[in-house]
Amino acid sequence: MIIQFILCAGLGFALFYAYLQRRKSSLVSLAIVVVSAAGIVAVLLPSFSNAVAHAVGVGRGADLVFYCWIVITLLVSVNLQFKILQVQQNVTTLTRELALRAPVPPNVPPGGAAMEGQA
């Protein structure tokens, strides 16, 4: 009973989060709603996952949940990779702008530049 409560609470928060994010990204929001709702049903009705599993040709409900989890994790990872790429591009833009705004002029010491490399 207690585990069901904890899981439903967690999935409930996910549902609430999806609701909050609905304007920011409707597709991701919808996906979270569907997955969380399915999760809550599966937790409250233990035979649910087994029924769905058999319908799609998977042995056990637990196996189906596991497969779905793998797919979701892969999608999340790919999405994160692209987000990281975006952050890197932002860092590049900022670093470049800073460099261009403060060029260090040449500073050749009296006697000529050739001395510098011999220090």
Add this chain to the structure above:
Amino acid sequence: MMPTPTPTVPTYEVPGRTVAVVIPAYNEGKVIGPVVAGVCAAYPFVVVVDDCSKDDTGRCAAGAGAVVLLHVVNLGQGAALQTGISYALLRGADLVVTFDADGQHRVEDIAVLIETQARTGADVVAGSRFLGKALDMPTAKRLLLKAAVQFTRLTSGLDLTDAHNGLRLFTRAAAGKIRISQNRMAHASEIVDQVGALGLRMVEAPVTVIYTSYSLAKGQRVSNSVSVLFELLLGRLSKT
């Protein structure tokens, strides 16, 4: 009176055209001074992009006569090149030359690139060590570069003998059209891909590349090729 160093290497001047030499550098404090001094003696407008070096690369470069742009975060050679090129264009350069910081390139080859561009009217002139000379090149490096040429031929459609030479020349117009988004070593392939995609005219010119123990120790490992391929793929996917 400070004596003006007279150029001792052959240069090629096109009247009225400013040449900017862009040198990306990372931890090259030991050699950057002499390298910059050598280039400055022939081409006074030198831009060194210090890619957040941990040593005194920036100070040595400025002391040898270069304008130094500092990256506060290490981004990679591709990013440093783009920063240098952007600066050169901002300052009105007509021809932008890219040059390595580690002493592998010869200053006299810059004249070869400029002369080739003036003669052929090409948008981009790429130095080729296989048309020219590669002194003391390790066999593994040679094989890897030949493989890179084939890969570039497949992806960009361009037939080059040396796809990864850091000695290149861009006209102002060409430099303005190219946008290096690959920060690290995949930029070399990206430049060639963009030249092909933009329909720019690229010719090669023979140059000499000198492999010293210093530059070899700092050079690219074979394993880096795998990460370059991965970065190119990721770059393509993110654009779709």
